[in-house]
Amino acid sequence: xxxxxxxxxxxxxxxxxxxxxxxxxxxxxxxxxxxxxxxxxxxxxxxxxxxxxxxxxxxxxxxxxxxxxxxxxxxxxxxxxxxxxxxxxxxxxxxxxxxxxxxxxxxxxxxxxxxxxxxxxxxxxxxxxxxxxxxxxxxxxxxxxxxxxxxxxxxxxxxxxxxxxxxxxxxxxxxxxxxxxxxxxxxxxxxxxxxxxxxxxxxxxxxxxxxxxxxxxxxxxxxxxxxxxxxxxxxxxxxxxxxxxxxxxxxxxxxxxxxxxxxxxxxxxxxxxxxxxxxxxx
Numbered sequence: 001x002x003x004x005x006x007x008x009x010x011x012x013x014x015x016x017x018x019x020x021x022x023x024x025x026x027x028x029x030x031x032x033x034x035x036x037x038x039x040x041x042x043x044x045x046x047x048x049x050x051x052x053x054x055x056x057x058x059x060x061x062x063x064x065x066x067x068x069x070x071x072x073x074x075x076x077x078x079x080x081x082x083x084x085x086x087x088x089x090x091x092x093x094x095x096x097x098x099x100x101x102x103x104x105x106x107x108x109x110x111x112x113x114x115x116x117x118x119x120x121x122x123x124x125x126x127x128x129x130x131x132x133x134x135x136x137x138x139x140x141x142x143x144x145x146x147x148x149x150x151x152x153x154x155x156x157x158x159x160x161x162x163x164x165x166x167x168x169x170x171x172x173x174x175x176x177x178x179x180x181x182x183x184x185x186x187x188x189x190x191x192x193x194x195x196x197x198x199x200x201x202x203x204x205x206x207x208x209x210x211x212x213x214x215x216x217x218x219x220x221x222x223x224x225x226x227x228x229x230x231x232x233x234x235x236x237x238x239x240x241x242x243x244x245x246x247x248x249x250x251x252x253x254x255x256x257x258x259x260x261x262x263x264x265x266x267x268x269x270x271x272x273x274x275x276x277x278x279x280x281x282x
Contacts, residue, residue, distance in 0.1 A: 011077075011221075011225055012077065012081070013074045013075075013077035013078040013081055014074075016070050016073050016074040016077055016225075017070070017071070017074045019070050019219050020066075020067045020070035020071045020074060021067075022219060023063045023064075023066040023067035023070060023213065023219075024063070024064075024067045026059075026063040027060045027063035027064045027067060030056045030057070030059040030060035030063060031056070031057075031060045033056040034053045034054075034056035034057045034060060035053075037049045037050070037052040037053035037056060038050075038053045041053065061205060062205065062208050062209045062212055062213075063209075063213075065097075065205055065206055065208075065209035066209040066210075066212070066213040066214075068097070069090075069093050069094060069097060069206075069209065069210075072093035072096065072097070073088065073090050073093045073225070076088035076092065076093065089118075089119075089120060089121075089224075089225075089227045090118070090224045090225045090227050091103060091104065091105065091118050091119055091120040091124075091224060091227055092120050092121070094120065094190075094206065094210070095120035095121070095124070095192070097202075097206055098190075098192045098195050098202070098203060098206060099192075099195045099196030100192055100193060100194050100195045100196065101120065101121055101123075102119075102120055102121055102123045102124040102127070102172070102192075102193035102194060103119075103120045103124055103190065103191065103192045103193065104117055104118065104119040104120065104124040104125065104127070104128050104139075104190075104191050105117070105118045105180070105188065105189070105190050105191075105210060105224065106118075106128055106131075106139045106188045106189050106191065107180075107187055107188040107222075107228075108139070108140075108143050108186075108187070108188045108189070112140055112143055112144060113132075113231075114128065114131065114132045114139075114231055115188075115230065115231055116228045116229060116230045116231060117228065117229050117231075118224040118227045118228045118229070119227075119229075123170055123171065123172070123193065124191075124193060125229075126170055127167055127170055127172060127175075127191070127193060128191070129266055129267065130163055130166050130167060130170075131163060132231075132257070132267060133257045133260060133261045133267060134160075134162040134163050134166070134261075136160045136162055136163050137160055137163040137167075137175075138150075138151065138160075138175045138176070138177035138189070138191055139177050139188070139189040139191050141177065142177035142178060142179045142189040142191075143179055143186045143188060143189055145179075146179050146181065146186055147179065148176065148177065148178050148179070148203070148204065149175075149176070149177045150174075150175070150176045150177075151164075151174070151175055152173055152174035152175070153173065153174075156168065156172075156173075156174070156175065172193050172194060173194055174193070174194050174195065175191060175192070175193055176191070176192045176195055176203060177189045177190070177191040177192075178190045178191075178192075178203045178204050178206075178207040179207070180207055180210065180211045180215065181211065182211055182215065182216055187211065187215060189207075190203060190206060190207040190210060229268065231267075231268070233268060233271045233272055233275055234253070234256065234267055234268060234271040235253070236271070236275055237256055237270070237271035237272075237274040237275050238252040238253040238256060238271075239252070240252075240274055240275065241253075241255055241256060241274060241281050241282050244280060244281065244282035245281065245282025246282070247282070252281075252282075255281050255282070256270055256271060256274070256281065259281060
């Protein structure tokens with residue numbers, strides 16, 4: 001029903017390997033700190049040291065996951081640099097770590113609307129397009145509720161009457177969405193489609209690793225190595241339609257979404273036609 005955007009790469013395998021090495025160094029430092037606190041807990045019997053050790057262990061696990069994701073991506077990049085296949089997406093490795101081929105990271109605004117998407121493949125991208133057009137789905141619910149959302153089968157259709165059946169048309173049977181949280185803010189969601197059995201507990205660790213290493217921190221790359229598609233052109237088109245149709249921008253955005261849905265086109269493509277003067281709505 002929907003086509004996908006193109007993927008690009010912005011770093012070499014050697015740069016990604018350096019980032020992986022830095023994550024390994026941070027993991028080692030956190031493990032050392034945890035062990036120090038555990039020794040102090042044994043000597044003093046003070047519970048605070050136990051809690052601090054847990055914090056450091058959690059941080060070490062986060063850096064370990066980040067290192068593994070970067071190491072996997074470096075291997076994909078190295079293979080591509082030798083002339084094998086298409087440019088890899090960082091999200092391909094994220095999806096593999098989640099036990100699937102389809103996963104997406106979606107960044108959202110304060111009004112819960114999508115601002116940008118990084119997807120592992122066409123299916124994941126199309127599923128996020130559905131959420132954007134229909135205004136319902138797992139990514140939105142995970143962000144609004146600040147907790148993991150999971151649905152499959154009949155529940156998928158019942159929970160999201162618009163999204164569920166359309167997702168099934170894409171071949172999706174199960175979805176799991178985990179919020180990307182930073183302090184008290186929710187930046188979006190990691191959404192996994194048709195994961196392998198028994199892996200849900202690990203998704204929160206992967207989401208935390210992505211938030212702390214790709215979205216924030218000294219080595220952050222919120223563009224996911226060039227794999228992020230932004231919605232800026234959509235909002236630009238909404239402003240133009242707002243003027244043309246003499247309606248609020250929010251209504252203009254819904255007009256664009258409806259046109260895209262009825263024509264089976266990505267919203268991004270319809271918006272680009274509007275911005276380039278090839279299509280007028282209003």
